[in-house]
């Protein structure tokens with residue numbers, strides 16, 4: 463698949479100007495509130511007609527302002543999942559799911575009903591009405607409905623934003639299955655580092671309606687960026703499962719020359735896993751600490767000391783070829799006499815994982 467977007471659009475005093483292409487898997491449009499993500503995904507969907515530019519999907523020209531081409535949304539054959547599920551309240555879950563089939567192409571095209579019901583784990587919900595579903599269940603039905611319309615591309619605008627942490631955690635594995643088990647490319651709008659870290663193959667960072675960075679998730683999410691909220695600053699690392707310690711239920715992951723231990727993972731040796739380490743979960747010591755319960759104490763060298771904000775600084779470290787960020791107080795920075803080039807030990811308090 464290939465999606466090529468080159469558009470300019472003005473909305474009052476705000477303007478979006480973006481050029482990017484995407485070729486497979488999940489492409490995340492990532493940025494703060496008001497950065498233009500929804501406007502951009504609406505332009506891709508055809509819900510908004512851009513002032514100028516081109517959009518081409520798999521060689522199909524959907525928008526070409528020079529030649530006055532604008533394919534309307536229903537003729538693009540894209541699925542759309544919004545923040546709220548927008549189910550039909552009077553229809554059963556089964557009828558909500560099959561609703562999208564009216565719009566799909568030739569009979570027999572696309573995924574089967576049973577396959578989608580199984581993929582999203584909604585078998586037991588089929589006879590219910592939306593009022594009797596949790597927020598997470600409703601969103602799974604909305605995703606199923608979009609999939610059953612046999613879309614060429616699935617557009618998702620913050621599909622988890624309206625859900626609490628528990629519901630998000632419940633639905634994320636289904637999105638991962640969708641990414642891994644169907645071949646449908648996805649454009650996924652989000653402002654959450656953890657969601658993007660788990661799901662995205664490619665990340666496009668939007669700031670003030672412009673693309674400020676794009677590339678693979680591990681690189682982009684580890685760069686300092688105004689799109690990453692201060693609470694979420696950290697690094698995303700792709701590592702490989704190297705060994706397991708069955709007795710202690712620990713899995714050893716290698717990233718560069720760094721070895722990171724995490725609670726037991728049900729993953730084979732050699733499997734790639736994505737780790738997310740928040741700066742606030744990394745402490746620094748100027749000598750190797752003894753008698754500490756933390757599992758991960760990595761030798762590191764300081765490569766950059768960021769500016770102070772609210773008495774805290776972010777310190778970028780090289781840990782065996784892998785960059786990790788640690789957030790310490792300015793008092794610690796001064797007491798430990800931290801400077802670029804200084805060897806330290808990074809103590810990682812917790813690691814978030816994605817299989």
Ligand SMILES: Nc1ncnc2c1ncn2[C@@H]1O[C@H](COP(=O)(O)OP(=O)(O)OP(=O)(O)O)[C@@H](O)[C@H]1O
Pocket residue numbers: 473474475476493494495496497498499500501502653
């Ligand atoms: N029709 C409009 N007229 C004028 N300004 C608009 C219009 N629609 C959106 N905007 C402005 O464009 C900017 C980008 O909005 P957009 O919804 O695309 O951002 P976003 O990144 O999706 O934000 P959020 O995550 O809060 O939805 C905002 O400043 C918004 O106020």
